[in-house]
Amino acid sequence: MTEGRAIRGKNNEINFDGVKIKKLNKTNFALSGSMDVTVEIDDTFELECNLYKKQGNEYKLTPFHIGPYKFCDYIQNKALAYDEILECSDLPQRKDCPWKKEKYTFNKCLIPTNKVPKFLDGEYRVDVTLWKNKESAGGYQIFFYVISFVG
Numbered sequence: 001m002t003e004g005r006a007i008r009g010k011n012n013e014i015n016f017d018g019v020k021i022k023k024l025n026k027t028n029f030a031l032s033g034s035m036d037v038t039v040e041i042d043d044t045f046e047l048e049c050n051l052y053k054k055q056g057n058e059y060k061l062t063p064f065h066i067g068p069y070k071f072c073d074y075i076q077n078k079a080l081a082y083d084e085i086l087e088c089s090d091l092p093q094r095k096d097c098p099w100k101k102e103k104y105t106f107n108k109c110l111i112p113t114n115k116v117p118k119f120l121d122g123e124y125r126v127d128v129t130l131w132k133n134k135e136s137a138g139g140y141q142i143f144f145y146v147i148s149f150v151g
Helices: 071-077 082-086
Strands: 002-007 014-023 029-037 045-055 058-070 102-110 122-132 135-146
Touching (some): 014 135, 045 071, 058 071, 082 102
Antiparallel strands (some): 002 014, 002 135, 014 029, 045 058, 045 122, 122 135
């Protein structure tokens, strides 16, 4: 199972409601759909990514995280998979930050499942959140399983 859902921000400045995860085949999943950005996203925003592991009935924060980083600094200098995302979306180029108010689309952007260590069996959640003045401006959650095969 791999699925995703939008994280609602206080003022819904960045709305991921139109983004869905679709299964392409047995091992590949992709993001498709649109993200509405209702304000200019600049370095007054911060981006953070946290990994949670399911334990019992709840997800517990793990030590694995990215940020928080100033948004444009992250996009221009640190975003690991950004070049791949540019190939399947109409997001601005790295140098074109701040992002303008616009609807951005994703067209089968592969989720890099090959980058997840295979020894981390379990059920996980990744939260990608944008913050403005320490309040959520929006984000996206991805839920997934890691299963290793011995043999």
